[in-house]
Amino acid sequence: MQNQLLKEANEFQEKLSAWRRALHQIPEIGLHLPKTVAFVKKELEQMDIPYTVYEESSCIVALIGSGEKCFMLRSDMDALPVREESGEPFASENGCMHACGHDMHTTTLLGAAKLLKSHERELKGTVKLLFQSAEETFQGAKAAVDAGVLENPRVDAAFAMHVAPNSENKKIIYGEYPMTSVYGFRVLLTGKGTHGSAPELGVDPINAGVHLYLALQELIAREISAMEEAVLTIGRFESGSAFNVIPHRAVLEGSLRTFKSEVRDYIICRIKEVAKGVAATYRCEVELEVLNDVPAVKCDVKLNEEIIQSVRELDSELKAYPTFHVMGSEDFSYFGEKIPTSYFFIGAGVDNQDEWVGHHNPHAKFNETCLPTAAAIYAKAAMDWLENHG
Incomplete structure (x- = not known):
């Protein structure tokens, strides 16, 4: 049985798809998203929603x-510096x-806004909608917190969802510890450049970098321990510009x-020690820089349970599993460091499973038929929370 909110959302599926496709064609990266912001502002104004x-x-x-x-719903809006090869028209x-589907997220929140505005008189409090930039660079949420988005009015709890292009359409997963912390770092190795025919006259930073790469793995x-959960990836290794020059x-x-802070702290300490040791062994100078340091996502168990109950009331046929625990x-x-939060994944796999790929892939496709469900989940979660806590 479907809830009224879902029925209403399904009625404007075409509007949701149009929003999503318009946003998909204007992807922007980082903290400054002028075209995306202008699009969202225009739609909010048409719905007579103050912002x-x-x-x-x-x-x-x-x-x-x-x-x-006050209950907050959040969607990110930024894209990736990836050249698209999806083949979509x-x-x-x-x-x-x-x-990564952030156009889907922005559309979902606009859809929730439309639903909530039409049911505004039924709200037992305030729903705050946050359209956020720079999630991909881990800058946006902190910038938003520092700017005071959790105040005026003070937010009591928050909810967000992420679409998954390689998961069954509309399938929902959730958990207490859904996603890891991330510590991003840069190692600068300085040697002594020389002609490729005379390595003994220089100090080769590539050689030091290769040994450092292996040592970090x-x-x-x-x-x-194999029982712990930790991933260390070197995603960039850059040096030199000519085949016959030691850079x-x-x-x-x-x-x-x-996931565990003690594991994180130990490995960070060892990264620094190993980098200094390898550099010294191969006669290089070394500098380490922190690129980002983001805590793990920890969800409030009680809030998870409340929102899952809202999901089940929305549509009894929706599949929901407590299996969300990934290394992203x-x-x-x-x-989540400031207020109780919940963070779910919702499947957005297209009908042809052979076309499923993961996030950040240039061939990624997303199933737009999940948008009414996602928008209705947002709206019902907010309305129910305010009903129960207002």
Whole structure:
């Protein structure tokens, strides 16, 4: 049996698809998203929903309802510097791509706004809608918190969802510890450049970088228990510009992802020790820089249970499983350090399973038929929470 909110959302499926496709064609990256912000502002104005734009971080906060209690719904809006190869007729052509589905998220929150505005008189408090920038660079949520988006009115709890292009359409997963922390780092190795025919006259930073790469992988293989959960990835290794020159410098960039703070702290300490030791062994100077340091996503168990109950009341046929526990990361965790939060995944796999690929893939496709369900989940979760706590 379907709830009234879901029936209403299904009635404007075409509107949702149109929003999503328009956003998909204007992907922007980082903290400043002028075209995306302009699009969202226009739609909120047409729905007569008041909003505030935080110019420094391209965040938009909209308010629906009034009252002492406040529940926040959040969607990210930024894209990736990926050249799209999905083959969709509405594919982006500007060199960036919504390969993580944030166009779907923005559309979901606009859909929830439409539903909540039509039911505004029924709200037992305030729903705050946060359209956030720079999730992919782990800058947006912290910038939003620092800008005061959790205040005026004070947010009591928050909920967000993420679409999954490689999961069954509309299937929902949730959990207490859904996503890891992420520690991003850069290692700069400085040697002494020389002609490729005379390596003895220089100090080769590539050689040091290769040994460092291997040594860092051994931290996971030989110093962390197989029962723990930790991933250390070097995603960038750059040095040199000519085949016959030993370069002056090499750069390695990587990320560490863990759930437990003690495992994280130990590996970070060892990264620094190993980098200094390898550099000294191969006669290089070394510098380490922190690129980002984002906490793990921890969900409030009681809030999870409340929202899952709302999901089941929305549509008894929706599948929901407490299996969300992955090695990806999300800056929604910054909100979880301040207030109770919940974070779910909802499947958005297209009908042809052979076309399923993971996030950040240039071939990624997303099933737009999940949008009414996602919008209705947002709206019902907010309405129910305010009903129970207002």
